[in-house]
Amino acid sequence: MDRAAQTEKDQELARIYADIGLGYLKRGEYERAQERLEKAVKLDPNLPRAHHYVAEVYKQLGKEEQADFHFRRAIELKPNDPNLQNNFAVFLCSRNRLGEAESLFLNAAQNSNYATPYLAYENAGRCALREPDKEKAESYFERALEYQPKLPHSLSQMARLQSDKGEYLKARAYLERYFDVAAPTAELVWLGIRIEEQLGDRAMVANYGDILKKRFAHSHEAELLRTMEAADAMNEVESEENGLDVTLPKEGDSANNEKDN
Numbered sequence: 001m002d003r004a005a006q007t008e009k010d011q012e013l014a015r016i017y018a019d020i021g022l023g024y025l026k027r028g029e030y031e032r033a034q035e036r037l038e039k040a041v042k043l044d045p046n047l048p049r050a051h052h053y054v055a056e057v058y059k060q061l062g063k064e065e066q067a068d069f070h071f072r073r074a075i076e077l078k079p080n081d082p083n084l085q086n087n088f089a090v091f092l093c094s095r096n097r098l099g100e101a102e103s104l105f106l107n108a109a110q111n112s113n114y115a116t117p118y119l120a121y122e123n124a125g126r127c128a129l130r131e132p133d134k135e136k137a138e139s140y141f142e143r144a145l146e147y148q149p150k151l152p153h154s155l156s157q158m159a160r161l162q163s164d165k166g167e168y169l170k171a172r173a174y175l176e177r178y179f180d181v182a183a184p185t186a187e188l189v190w191l192g193i194r195i196e197e198q199l200g201d202r203a204m205v206a207n208y209g210d211i212l213k214k215r216f217a218h219s220h221e222a223e224l225l226r227t228m229e230a231a232d233a234m235n236e237v238e239s240e241e242n243g244l245d246v247t248l249p250k251e252g253d254s255a256n257n258e259k260d261n
Helices: 003-026 030-043 048-060 064-077 082-094 098-109 117-129 134-147 152-164 168-181 186-199 202-215 220-242 253-260
Strands: none
Touching: 003 030, 003 048, 030 048, 048 064, 048 082, 064 082, 082 098, 082 117, 098 117, 117 134, 117 152, 134 152, 152 168, 152 186, 168 186, 186 202, 186 220, 202 220
């Protein structure tokens, strides 16, 4: 077999090993995935997806240096792949290399060939919260929702961010949008209680309270609710005691009573 034919055969085997390795990666069988993908890289060092997939495996195995090397090599070989850029940025963000991550997220999001730019914007928002830069995070979550208005994570984060700013009506709107597309969590129901407390809607506070007690009875948030309700009940008792009507004797009544005695 001549050298060209051997090279072509190696490249074909590399693609096969890369695809098999990806299958193991998706199933969480990282050691098997690593074995196949390392073979793919050895057979064809210029196969971008082999470097990409093995980088993902190394990331899962906590082998950061190897993951970084193969992510970078994959991008060298395929610099305009938005999926690769997004995935490498996720890795960088998890290692607090926030500036590099943000740049790659934006490159991916602005790539006209990227089918899901909202994911890159949402990831950029998540990463901005690590700084933390709430203003930047808010702008990225807003962009994500412009592309895909039903993203649960972006909606929940926007509800939190608006609540933190004291924009309770906006926070309520984002939270209601979240509950239209995703199941409630104890944390977000508790957020709803705090928002409605600020807006003075006692009926909604009670409604969220019932959900928290029935669906998340053993959660930390349910315990916080019970503590809050106990404090409110005590405050009501104290308020009633402090508001008791007291009838003081009129001027001269005391002297007249002494004479009567």
